[in-house]
Ligand SMILES: C[S@@+](CC[C@H](N)C(=O)[O-])C[C@H]1O[C@@H](n2cnc3c(N)ncnc32)[C@H](O)[C@@H]1O
């Protein structure tokens with residue numbers, strides 16, 4: 262796949278100082294939601310009562326085209342981005358996704374290109390994604406118990422297909438394959454040990470994510486959060502763990518290796534141990550709105566100026582200016598915010614994980 266030559270060069274733009282926000286955090290990661298729709302209805306993300314059959318998702322014309330995504334990604338790279346992750350909604354529902362991967366992987370400066378998926382369609386796409394330059398996949402899987410899987414996905418049977426997708430990703434070399442599991446107290450907490458057991462020794466890295474108060478539609482309650490430290494103690498009682506060295510600044514998962522050498526697991530503890538201080542992530546919605554926090558209440562529209570003919574320098578100025586003005590640290594402030602007047606936050610399915 263050859264990148265569009267119109268977008269090959271933004272000469273000079275990348276030579277200027279990179280943007281750091283008001284807390285000195287550089288811009289390093291870009292998460293691109295390529296599709297607001299999903300083939301699951303995980304209750305903690307897209308509860309079926311809201312995202313029903315008649316829910317009005319974005320029309321195709323509202324979504325950024327591949328050319329537009331590629332052009333913006335080049336500009337984000339000029340602003341400092343080195344890691345790009347495709348997400349959604351469900352990114353594998355976006356037709357031609359492997360072509361987009363091909364174009365993004367050809368951008369000089371993109372050191373890491375990954376994709377987060379629920380895995381249902383992964384087996385059929387894994388080899389082509391790899392061939393076009395995707396480096397890694399993260400598969401979201403909350404339980405290997407079919408009944409729990411069904412309830413966590415909003416009533417879908419697809420466990421075997423997800424497991425096949427994980428195998429296909431490993432065979433294709435999209436490694437290390439990571440499995441992200443959201444843990445909700447009283448819902449799937451008993452599945453955690455089963456997930457560890459299933460993937461221990463396979464090379465797949467399981468990471469447990471604390472259930473977060475993203476958006477406003479999932480009726481989040483703090484009582485439903487199982488703090489990572491509690492979960493880690495349960496796992497450690499069965500399989501002794503040792504802390505793993507931190508890989509890089511901004512690594513969100515606290516990583517541990519199994520003492521018997523059977524691989525590693527991780528914990529992402531946005532609720533109990535906020536990591537805002539190291540957050541270097543920007544998010545681009547499928548309709549081209551830039552968000553500087555997962556818990557944002559508003560974003561900056563890049564699609565209108567893009568489609569209005571703004572040149573690269575002006576668009577880059579918007580990206581840098583937005584990042585420099587960034588003051589987000591929602592997770593650190595969570596406990597101090599009034600609970601009776603919740604913020605109107607953007608939904609996770611819309612900006613991606
Ligand atoms: C929004 S999904 C988009 C990509 C794809 N559909 C998937 O599920 O992997 C990205 C990640 O967000 C996670 N997620 C969604 N809602 C969440 C919540 N309330 N708390 C924690 N993680 C959540 C999902 O489990 C998934 O790993």
Ligand code: SF4
Pocket residue numbers: 299300301302303306307349350351379401610
């Ligand atoms: S977590 Fe992913 S798979 Fe589940 S509803 Fe949200 S976008 Fe879909």
